[in-house]
Amino acid sequence: MRDEIALEVKDLKKYFRVGRHAVLTAVDGVSFEVRKEEVLGVVGESGCGKTTLGRVAARLYEPTSGSIIFDGIDVTNVLDEDLLWFRRKLQMVFQDPYASLDPRMTVGEIIGEPIDIHRLASGKERVERIHYLLGLVGLNPEHANRFPHEFSGGQRQRIGIARALAVDPEFIIADEPISSLDVSIQAQVVNLLSRLQEERGLSFIFIAHDLSMVRHISHRVAVMYLGKVVEIAPSEGIYRTPLNPYTRALMAANPIPDPDIERVRAHVPLTGEVSSPVNPPPGCRFAGRCPQVADVCNREDPVLKEIESGHWVSCFLYS
Amino acid sequence: MIPGSGSRRWTYMADPKSDSRLLEIQDLQISFHTYAGEVHAVRGVSLSVEKSGSLAIVGESGCGKTVTMQAVMKLTPIPPGEIKSGSIVFNGRELIHLSDRDMQSVRGKDIGMIFQDPMTGLNPTMTVGVQIAETLVRHRRMGKAEAWEKAVEMLELVEIPQASLRASQYPHQFSGGMRQRAMIAIALACDPHLIIADEPTTSLDVTIQAQILELLQNLQNRLGMTIILITHNLGVVARIARHISVMYAGKVVETGTAEQVFHNSAHPYTRALLRSVPRLDLPTRTDLESIPGTPPDLFVPPPGCAFAARCKSAMQVCLEHDAGPYRVGDNHRVSCWLWDDRNPHRSDLFLRNGGIDL
Numbered sequence: 305m306r307d308e309i310a311l312e313v314k315d316l317k318k319y320f321r322v323g324r325h326a327v328l329t330a331v332d333g334v335s336f337e338v339r340k341e342e343v344l345g346v347v348g349e350s351g352c353g354k355t356t357l358g359r360v361a362a363r364l365y366e367p368t369s370g371s372i373i374f375d376g377i378d379v380t381n382v383l384d385e386d387l388l389w390f391r392r393k394l395q396m397v398f399q400d401p402y403a404s405l406d407p408r409m410t411v412g413e414i415i416g417e418p419i420d421i422h423r424l425a426s427g428k429e430r431v432e433r434i435h436y437l438l439g440l441v442g443l444n445p446e447h448a449n450r451f452p453h454e455f456s457g458g459q460r461q462r463i464g465i466a467r468a469l470a471v472d473p474e475f476i477i478a479d480e481p482i483s484s485l486d487v488s489i490q491a492q493v494v495n496l497l498s499r500l501q502e503e504r505g506l507s508f509i510f511i512a513h514d515l516s517m518v519r520h521i522s523h524r525v526a527v528m529y530l531g532k533v534v535e536i537a538p539s540e541g542i543y544r545t546p547l548n549p550y551t552r553a554l555m556a557a558n559p560i561p562d563p564d565i566e567r568v569r570a571h572v573p574l575t576g577e578v579s580s581p582v583n584p585p586p587g588c589r590f591a592g593r594c595p596q597v598a599d600v601c602n603r604e605d606p607v608l609k610e611i612e613s614g615h616w617v618s619c620f621l622y623s
Numbered sequence: 624m625i626p627g628s629g630s631r632r633w634t635y636m637a638d639p640k641s642d643s644r645l646l647e648i649q650d651l652q653i654s655f656h657t658y659a660g661e662v663h664a665v666r667g668v669s670l671s672v673e674k675s676g677s678l679a680i681v682g683e684s685g686c687g688k689t690v691t692m693q694a695v696m697k698l699t700p701i702p703p704g705e706i707k708s709g710s711i712v713f714n715g716r717e718l719i720h721l722s723d724r725d726m727q728s729v730r731g732k733d734i735g736m737i738f739q740d741p742m743t744g745l746n747p748t749m750t751v752g753v754q755i756a757e758t759l760v761r762h763r764r765m766g767k768a769e770a771w772e773k774a775v776e777m778l779e780l781v782e783i784p785q786a787s788l789r790a791s792q793y794p795h796q797f798s799g800g801m802r803q804r805a806m807i808a809i810a811l812a813c814d815p816h817l818i819i820a821d822e823p824t825t826s827l828d829v830t831i832q833a834q835i836l837e838l839l840q841n842l843q844n845r846l847g848m849t850i851i852l853i854t855h856n857l858g859v860v861a862r863i864a865r866h867i868s869v870m871y872a873g874k875v876v877e878t879g880t881a882e883q884v885f886h887n888s889a890h891p892y893t894r895a896l897l898r899s900v901p902r903l904d905l906p907t908r909t910d911l912e913s914i915p916g917t918p919p920d921l922f923v924p925p926p927g928c929a930f931a932a933r934c935k936s937a938m939q940v941c942l943e944h945d946a947g948p949y950r951v952g953d954n955h956r957v958s959c960w961l962w963d964d965r966n967p968h969r970s971d972l973f974l975r976n977g978g979i980d981l
Contacts, residue, residue, distance in 0.1 A: 349828035456917050486683040487855055491899035491913035498910070513829065520901040520911065543903065557833035559858030560904050561897060563881040566861040571840075573833040577798050 305342045305523060309376075310475055310507040311361065311394075312337040316370035318353075318360045328582045330356040332531035333370070335608075340474075343501060343508040345522030345539070347515055347554070351578055353531040354511045355399075358477045361509065362396050363387060374475070392422050395468035399480035401460030405452040411438070411463055412448030418470045437466040441496060458489035465496065469504075476501075477509045482517065494521055515558050519543050524614075527551045530581050530589035533608065537615035547617040550590045588620070596621060644712075645817055645849050646695065647671040651709030653690055656702060660922045664690045666873035668709075672817075672851055672866070677843065679852045679864030679881075681896075685918060687873040688853045692819050696736055697726040714816060732762040735810030739822035741802035745794040751778070751805045752790030755812050762813045777808040781838060800831035804838065811842070821853045836862055857900055861885060866954075869893050872919050872929035874945075879955035889957035892930045928960070936961060 318331040330353045338344045346354045359365045361372060363379060371380040379390050395418075398404035405414055415434050419425055425433050435445040441462040452460055461481060468476055478497065482490040498521055501508055512518050518525055519539055526536040527548065535548040546552045553574045560566060576593045588594070591601040598620060606618040653665040665687040672678040680688045693699050695711055697718065711718040714733065718726070730736075738744035746754055755777050756770035765773065771790070778786035781804040794802055803823060810818055820839070824832040840863060843850055852863055860867060860881070867884040869877040869892065877890040888894045898912040916933040919925050925932070931941035940946075940960050947958035962969060 349830060458917065487857070487896060488683060488899055488914040489917070491911040492915070495911055495913050515829075516901040516903045519903065520907050539907075553830060555903060557830045558903055559833075559836070559856070559862045560902060561857035561861050561885070561900060562902075562904075563861045563864075563885050565904060566858075571833065571837055573837050574830045575834075577800055577831060578828070 306340040308340045309337045310340045310342070310374070311509075312373040313361055314371045314373070316357070316360060316372065317368045318356050318365055319368045322582060326582045329531045329584055330581060331360060332584075334528075334531075334533050335370075336526060336533065336536060338475075338507050338509060340507055341501075341505045342524065343510055343522045345518035345525040346509060346511045346528060347513060347518050347525060348528035349513060349554075349578060351530070351581060352528040353581070354513075354528050355479050357528070358396070358479045358509060358511050362394055362477050363390065364396070388422070392471045393473055394475040394477065395471065395473040397461075397464050397468050397476060397478040397481045400484055401457055401464055402452075402484075404464055405460060407452055410449055410451055411443075411455075414452070414463060415448070415467050415470050418467060422471050424471065433470070437470055440469065440500070441466045442492075456489075457485050458492060461485060461493050462496065465493075465500070469500070473506070475507045475509075477511070479511045480513070481510075483512065483514065490517070497521065515555060527554065530578060530584065532589060532618065533616075534590065534619070535615075535617045536608070537612075537617075541612070541615050545615075547611060547615070547622060548590075548619045549594050549596050549621070553593075553595075588618075643673050644671045645674045645676070645714060646851070647710075647712045648691065648695070649710045649712075651691060651694060651711065652707040653687075653694055653699060654705050654707055656705065663921050663924050664873055665694070666921075666924060668870070668873070668875055670868045670875055670878060672849055674816075675847045675849055676866060677850045677852065677864050678866045678868060679854060679860040680868050680870060681854060681857065681860055682870035683855055683918065685872075685921070686870040688870050689821055691870075692821060692851065692853055695819065696730055696734060697721065697723070698730075728762070731758050731815075732813045733815050734817045734819060735813070735815040737803075737806050737810050737818065737820040737823045739825050741799065741806045741826070742794065744806050745802060745809075747794055750791050750793055751797065751808075755790075755805075755809050758809060758812045773812070774808075777812050778805070780811065780842075781805070781808045783808075799827055800834060803827060803831075803835055807835075807838065807842075811846075811848075814846075816849060818848055818850045819853070820850060822855070823852070824859060825854070825856070832859070839863065857897065869896075872924065873921060874929065874958065875948075876930065876959070877955075877957045878948075879952065883952055883955040887952065887955070889951045889955065889962060890930075890959050891934045891936050891961075895933075895935075928958070 314335050316331055316334045320328040320330055322328045334357060348354045360367050367380060371378055374390055412434050415437055416430060419430055419433060434448055438445055438447055443462055482493050485493060494517060510518060510521055522539050525539050525542045526533045529550050535551045546555055557573060574593050579592055587602040587604060588606050591597050600620050606620050608616045608618040609622060610616050611622050649669050651665055651668045655662040655664055668691050682688045694706060752771060752774045755774035759765045759770040759773055775786045775790050778789055783789050783801060783804050797805060824835050827835060854860060864881050867881055868875045871892050877884060877893050884893060888897060895914045899914060901911060914933050919929050927943045928941045928946055931937040938960060946960040948956040949962035951957050951962055
């Protein structure tokens, strides 16, 4: 990991209008930075805004407000046609390897398309590049002539990774890249991503709901709840001393694959469910489910504060 | 002849205590006939669960865990499915040859089922209360008013707040966790002897999963129900199950108590599976242990052990003949050639596993 900042988002917001008077606050004022060669994990439950965050940061969605700074350049308001260089440097890997590959294109065409768009190679060189990329992700050159339906989920995810790497990016946003895969295949893909990240010095945003996988792959972890980052800290720190009550609940809810531990572990599940992100009330979004809720939580919004070096948490317990 | 091959291989597993068993499946074989050929989905599965016990069937997609349990409920679509052989004895009664009509008195009444996706498991055009009451009217011959009252009671049992209001709502008005609770209420309504839960928490968020697991565990302790849990989540297994059967490519490869399977896993697949998931309670390792390759194609199942192609310890015999099962502990059985008594290093395995020698 290096000190230079690869990607910085400042007070990023993305609202969706869902009715005449209803606004869905998918991402509501998120700020963080990702350094070069760093892996930032983003965890949270469905509807917390982690996927939207990834897509806004990649400029696939237009942000409602806030700014996105990539490599020192503000790309928030750059027009789409001037974004080609940014698209080359930042690529995405999507969750569903069935929906994210065009079924009518061969694997070679899928991986070749970004090479053509960015005019990186042609003719023999292009073919060689496709074969090299297939080898890089553990597939064979012969696979280039096949169609996506001939592959398993894990292999398809490898194709998606090869496509992202085709333009030699510096930054990858991977949105739940393993959650649709079987357990034994998940480890293969995570190891592949880790290896590529180290070998090629990539920066990464790894979005997932599986805490243990996120911890395994990330240098730092951000925990999201209803559009906001509630805690962000170095990976080991956040797992050793989770500070926000939500982070603690999330970890306690994760069952550990060991019957001896599970049998003696105290199970105090969170009550209630994630409230709606449409027209949220003032105050902390987690207040309704929080076991340590105080009066102030229903009135004011907590802000992220640095409690220890590099360990930020937004909760009134720490103010 | 290689011991362990041939049709008699499961017979020596027969146990004199079999009267305590609620469900016993023996040598079940199920195929599906498709345009591409015959898929051998279940290839000789034997497993059993005791009264008030909890069994988890663990395996990856396509290993046959759901197909096996569908057969117990007689929900296998025939055609394209075909039950080729085997027996399913539930409460002393053979289910395999039961007519659809007779099966209707077992399904829902004696065996309740919880499906993975609560939205497809519930009828969107009926209120939740009516769906619970329906089973009671049918199986318990209750009047409508009585059944409705009982339905509200069931919703209270599964800890749905404002149960009487919720009973008259439709499934789309429920959140994912609430729908799963409603499904549990339907499954429990007739006080069944056995509950089959097929990936009951897979579509839920982790904090909601924790709530549902807590509920299932409480209900199990309170009502003494027998539960078969189908899942791929090893954490969920550790939490709920007392016994585990690990399936791979249509076969049970290892079966034992939760402690035996987690701490003394005897099959290389089980061991690899356990090591391929990172654990929150342990320091991180640099690399996850991954299992190379993919499960075999069940159109043409391999003649030997199905895991051999991915197995680090595979030998020549593994490719040619299927193994075991071998007894490696009390109630702990494994289908792997490493445990054959002709393996000169077998005693080392026993020492490492703290198992018994035979």
